[in-house]
Amino acid sequence: MKINSFSNLYLWLLLITLPVTVFSQSTDFVIQDVKFESQGITLAGSILKPKNPFAAVVIVHGSDPVKREMEFAKRLAKEGIAVLTYDKRGVGASGGVYAGPSVGTNNIDTTNLNLLSQDANAAVNTFRTYLKDKKTPIGLVGFSQAGWIIPITASKNPQIEFMVLFSCPTITTLEQLRFQFYTNGNNTFWENHTEADAREHIKNDPDRYQFVATDPKFSLNTLSIPGLWLFGEKDIQIPVKLCIEQLNTFKVQGKPFEYILF
Template sequence: MPKRRGWRWTAWVMAGVLVVAAGLTGVVWQNTYALREEKVSLWHGGKLLQGVLARPDRGPGPFGLVVFVHGDGPVDATHETFYRPLWESFARAGYASLSFDKPGVGGSEGDWLDQSMEDRAEETLAAVRWARGRPDVDGRRIGLWGASQAGWVLPKVAARDRRLRFVIAVSPAVNWLRQGRYNLLAELDRDGASGREREAALRRREATLALLGRRASFAAYRAALGDAEGMTEARWAFVTRNHRSDATADLRAMAGTPLLLVLAGHDVNVDVGETEAVYREVLPASSLTVAHYPNATHSLVDHEVEDSDLRLTLTAVLAPRRLYTDGFLADQARFVRRPDSGGGTTPEG
């Protein structure tokens, strides 16, 4: 969800000074959630995964359950606490939330960069099976929530487990290669790149795609392109493994499972127009609900907040529930309360 930035250490120090000056009572309250969190573990593929089961703060259950599927990167179970406002909103709707550290993150064994989207789907199915064995989970009311890269995982899981009650897809792309091109051009436009810079970036992209197409080694990539621009050998292997991902066939296979598609108006990562068009073409209108948030970024944070380093950090510390764009948390809770309601378009946030 909210993106990582190199400024974080400095901004947190600044925020800490302000927090101390303002007093801690309100901050502690803002970062206290109506949840009962339990550390849990799961053995999958010979490796231990560790995570969190966050149940509503009252009642014995059994509760419905939302299983979280992360986006890209080394994400821990709480997404550095940014999932907790979502967990609380689901708890108020009578649902628990389940989330695991990615392999190699936190207490989980393995390496998330060694995974394919198929591997991630199998891991999610294992989490669902594990949850159905819990007496405090209502196995008839289990659904999925996933963001960004999870868009290539969620349909695979829902196509294989037809018992899932719903899917919530936040800022998903459809095709890995088209998404990459859109993201590149959107960032160049945002940064005011010149025509020459744009042409150079597109040439580099075409050269990279040619290398991926013949499954070239990282050494060959470095030899052909020189500056790695942040690419590592492990990341290159991950991209090589997954760059042909396309969600269309899996979306068709999961058709009929109620799905909430969440789209942001300031998304430079995903072409939301293409995503919506494909989802509407492939999925039955009766099972698809589309929610638009015109003021939000890819991470569903208001773009005015995300564009200010200091404002983003202060909001995260002092009022974390307000990080997300207006209506987003309430709409998530409303959807899981009535997952079998008809499709349509929610009021814009």
């Protein structure tokens, strides 16, 4: 499918990050709770369907123990986008075990990221069966940790036709951790550090965890679907300018990837 076919979708997904007062929104959508199987466990979620959706998205979680993202999903549905949002495995009504920092476990090792990717893949396959118009394009929308999960999922499921990523890394999991430990949650980090400081730290800091790194570039290299990344310049979770450099490399190679920097 051509890149331009999703230009309107990109615009809407960009605009919904602005204040609600910008829009004249309709509440003409229905909500249906669903359950589906993934890797031997049952995941629970909700489907929000406008009357005539022009696109559909599955919401992919960040690293926290996140339940279904109903408020974000409603905002998308009001703009004519069908949504499937589900409780992360081990959270809410979903089965399985949650792995993450809040329970003292490493949730970005390759095994867990691939497992979460299989959950997203199962969500896409389930969602397709609920859409009346089988030509409705399905994409993935996600946050933070989804920057590794979405490319893996999209590279394995040809039903996925686009992706939108909020504050998502294009660097390896270990590189992201080096940066995150360096900023240490300090909201004033960029007032006291330079881009050069951050890059030097990412390049040379010893890793606190020992595991095989996941590099999203391997999956992104295989993709030809449109992708849109949304960044905030003062992010203290990912090194935004380094991530943008990687996207620019992909763009030079002809990949249909775009980004917006706030």
